[in-house]
Amino acid sequence: MDTLLNNLDLFVGGFKTTLFLFVVSAFFALIIGSVVGAMRVSPVPVMRAVGTVYVNLIRNTPLTLLMFFFAFGYPKLDLGNVSYPTLAIFGLSIYTATYVAEVVRSGFNTVPKGQAEAARAIGLPFSQTMSLVIMPQAFRAVIPPMMSVFIALLKNTTIAAGFSVAEAGAIRANLSERGEPALVVLLWVALFFVILVALLSLLQRYLENRWRVLR
Amino acid sequence: MSDTLYDVPGPRAKARNRVLGIITILVVAAILAFIIYRFAESGQFSAAKWQIFTFPLVWQNVGIATLATLGAFALAGLLSLVLGLILSVGRMSEHKWVSIPVTLFIELFRAIPVLILMMIMYYGLPPLGVDFVTPFVAVVTGLTLYNGSVLAEVFRSGVESLPTGQKEAAYAIGLRKSGVMALILYPQAIRAMMPVIISQLVVVLKDTALGFIVTFHELLYLAKFYGSQFTYDAPIIPTTLVFGTIYIILCLILSGVAKWVEVRSRRGPGSAISAEVARTRIVAADGSAA
Numbered sequence: 126m127d128t129l130l131n132n133l134d135l136f137v138g139g140f141k142t143t144l145f146l147f148v149v150s151a152f153f154a155l156i157i158g159s160v161v162g163a164m165r166v167s168p169v170p171v172m173r174a175v176g177t178v179y180v181n182l183i184r185n186t187p188l189t190l191l192m193f194f195f196a197f198g199y200p201k202l203d204l205g206n207v208s209y210p211t212l213a214i215f216g217l218s219i220y221t222a223t224y225v226a227e228v229v230r231s232g233f234n235t236v237p238k239g240q241a242e243a244a245r246a247i248g249l250p251f252s253q254t255m256s257l258v259i260m261p262q263a264f265r266a267v268i269p270p271m272m273s274v275f276i277a278l279l280k281n282t283t284i285a286a287g288f289s290v291a292e293a294g295a296i297r298a299n300l301s302e303r304g305e306p307a308l309v310v311l312l313w314v315a316l317f318f319v320i321l322v323a324l325l326s327l328l329q330r331y332l333e334n335r336w337r338v339l340r
Numbered sequence: 341m342s343d344t345l346y347d348v349p350g351p352r353a354k355a356r357n358r359v360l361g362i363i364t365i366l367v368v369a370a371i372l373a374f375i376i377y378r379f380a381e382s383g384q385f386s387a388a389k390w391q392i393f394t395f396p397l398v399w400q401n402v403g404i405a406t407l408a409t410l411g412a413f414a415l416a417g418l419l420s421l422v423l424g425l426i427l428s429v430g431r432m433s434e435h436k437w438v439s440i441p442v443t444l445f446i447e448l449f450r451a452i453p454v455l456i457l458m459m460i461m462y463y464g465l466p467p468l469g470v471d472f473v474t475p476f477v478a479v480v481t482g483l484t485l486y487n488g489s490v491l492a493e494v495f496r497s498g499v500e501s502l503p504t505g506q507k508e509a510a511y512a513i514g515l516r517k518s519g520v521m522a523l524i525l526y527p528q529a530i531r532a533m534m535p536v537i538i539s540q541l542v543v544v545l546k547d548t549a550l551g552f553i554v555t556f557h558e559l560l561y562l563a564k565f566y567g568s569q570f571t572y573d574a575p576i577i578p579t580t581l582v583f584g585t586i587y588i589i590l591c592l593i594l595s596g597v598a599k600w601v602e603v604r605s606r607r608g609p610g611s612a613i614s615a616e617v618a619r620t621r622i623v624a625a626d627g628s629a630a
């Protein structure tokens with residue numbers, strides 16, 4: 126307990142950065158992922174191909190490697206000074222976007238074929254077929270897996286600790302300078318992650334019940 | 341497939357799709373051209389930066405590092421499968437004193453980031469007098485605890501999605517609980533879940549890269565080492581490209597196996613779970629770490 130209370134500043138600062146990385150990356154991952162997911166179900170073959178290549182390529186790349194590229198490689202490209210947290214956000218967003226895209230795509234695919242056909246049969250144009258019939262149903266199916274993606278993103282933010290970002294994963298390195306036992310520090314960090322993940326899981330269950338698909 | 345979302349395109353839609361396709365090609369080409377231009381502009385394609393890859397010794401070390409990565413992956417993958425099997429049996433136990441602690445164990449290790457698990461092993465334990473923790477041990481234990489817990493849930497959902505008739509029939513012909521599990525339920529569950537299991541193994545392979553942060557001497561570690569050699573003009577981008585390609589190829593091979601297994605199992609004699617169910621599970625279970 127002393128380890129926690131005496132170094133509360135570092136713990137709070139670390140988890141603040143973690144949550145900051147999480148929220149910002151989740152935001153960008155949602156945007157990029159939705160665009161790529163929509164591309165993967167679009168009628169244009171080229172768009173589908175681009176989406177597929179992007180998803181398969183990035184999904185089969187370790188996140189550590191992406192972060193490695195952004196943290197060490199990007200500064201060599203003389204594209205202006207970008208701070209390490211921002212670079213970590215690049216890596217996290219690009220990586221998580223592939224998972225979001227897959228969730229979006231499978232969300233569209235869970236809506237039975239007959240729904241779109243029926244919507245067209247009663248004369249709805251494409252925009253209304255999507256906004257009134259497909260999207261509301263896909264949205265419900267998407268919520269639980271989307272939350273799982275975000276839980277994974279929250280845990281993945283720790284990787285940024287290896288690339289000069291002072292977030293929760295880096296608390297140990299800072300505290301070992303203050304002479305605190307590493308195991309105790311890490312167990313506290315682990316406990317906070319368990320709590321955060323539990324909160325997200327509760328939110329997931331709540332949203333799932335709230336928008337349960339009634340078929 | 342998704343082509344049910346829209347009608348078969350008519351002449352106008354075809355023309356529009358063609359325009360959209362050309363725009364997409366232009367945008368992607370522009371992005372790629374910009375990246376390549378930046379690489380060229382900052383001298384990433386200069387001979388000096390790539391000279392390091394002309395030495396046989398460098399490639400020999402790359403081979404050793406690849407083997408280290410694959411070794412950690414093989415051991416962690418195997419141990420995760422074993423741990424996952426044991427945990428899933430415990431999770432489905434009818435004795436509360438077994439199933440509750442096992443459930444807690446699974447939930448706990450699914451919630452802690454793998455990197456933190458590795459750090460606990462590597463930085464946390466040695467001060468307590470535990471002296472066998474090398475980076476390799478830390479990486480393998482971290483991966484095993486996390487992926488074992490995830491796989492336990494995969495096995496369980498495989499067993500639970502089987503029709504109850506399977507279990508009842510097995511009991512009816514006089515099998516005991518162990519026989520029902522080992523002879524009837526698990527073989528079917530594993531077969532149905534094979535694509536998910538293999539895609540979880542891809543996660544294990546990708547996560548070995550986390551070893552870089554706990555100084556495990558694998559591919560990324562070597563990439564950093566060569567990338568910061570100032571005698572060769574610090575070729576960090578060339579090394580990232582080379583080592584990244586190795587990683588992506590390894591993962592793509594494994595993903596390819598997963599896809600092949602999925603297609604094959606769909607073609608084979610009817611399994612109790614449809615491929616579509618298994619596919620949704622992939623999305624559910626795959627939302628895991630790096």
